[in-house]
Amino acid sequence: MAVKVIIPTPLRPYAGKLESVELEAMTVGEALRALTTRFSELEKHLFADDGRLRSFVNVYVNDEDIRYLQKEATHLREGDIVSIVPSIAGGSNIA
């Protein structure tokens, strides 16, 4: 399936400065792996060392959060738009 992945502004320097990338994938997981295969510098910002999507990286298919679909196994249809959106977290070192 040909789908479009929207690259968030902070990650564009690692994706050829592109705003979006069109690629072939059957699932969200395949789309993300195809993306990081093409742009290897993206990998460390999307995936943790254990290969899992970082906890603060969220993925939407069209307007649906994949956490409420089948997560990375979510099937894609021709023309779907995949968006990568961070959640923001932090804090101080005090206990």
Added chain:
Amino acid sequence: MSGAVLKIRDDLLGRIHAHGVETYPHECCGALLGRDGDCAREVLELVPLENRRKDSPRNRFELTSDDVRLAEKKAREKQVELIGWYHSHPDAPARPSEFDREHAWPWYSYIIVSVRQREPRDTTSWRLRDDRSDYDSETIEFAAHSA
């Protein structure tokens, strides 16, 4: 020091400080909207947001992906960019923690204000390195008020 510069008007910085005082002893947080130029980036608008972290708001903050999408929408409406985030460290230094680093992306500017006993103290800004190993500090410069 990366050589990066973040310009911000003193009234906007004052609003970040006021937000940190208002939520003390809990962390405040919000989005920075502005423009990213070749030489410097400038904060033009703030989007104060609610700290979603209810279990440990004294030393943690969290914004959901819906909050981020809201900030992105506001940036598009105002024809500017979402250039970063601010948060406070109540009774702690204005330095990024390991927890901050684990939950950050490069490119964004991260302003941190230390609030001690309801008084805003140091304010710093940081950008995560490309290799995620550490932050580089970003020089904060005061921008002139526009007419």
